[in-house]
Amino acid sequence: MDIKYTFLGHPALLCNDIEAEKKFYIDVMGFEEAFTLFHDDGTPWLTYIEITDNQFLELFHTKYPSPNRTSERSFHHFCLEVDDMAATLEMLKSKGVTVYRGPVDNGRVMDVPNHDHQPGMCGTLCAFIRDPEGNDIELQQYTPCSMQIRESGREAV
Incomplete structure (x- = not known):
């Protein structure tokens, strides 16, 4: 079984x-x-x-006891799936959250609103933020071309 x-x-x-x-x-x-x-x-x-x-x-x-640096820990990030990336990023930015294009350590701050937000390598829209302890959080919105959707048979929201 x-x-x-x-x-x-x-x-x-x-x-x-x-x-x-x-x-x-x-x-x-x-x-x-x-x-x-x-x-x-x-x-x-x-x-x-x-x-x-x-x-x-x-x-x-x-x-x-140790610094919570991404490069020095096993934990890298967790991901939250959202249904409207643009609205989510607008809300977070309005609350003072810095939004990054790709992992936070890359340092590429994302302009919000971002009307040219292109899907990443796996076909999803994604952005990253960081909590007060320095834990990275990926925000992800599946699209019809997302590999996660195509491979699972699920439908994009």
């Missing part, structure tokens, strides 16, 4: 400044706090942020 996976449940991030992270994901990105779990002594352990039904981001109230 084959295993049937239904979703990627959540990426999990350690947070040196949990309040800044929560503010970013709730106030800027527009997600909602689902719940917080606590240690036996009553101190917060982790907070779940709801992205969509059955899709979460897990924020650990756990500091990490």
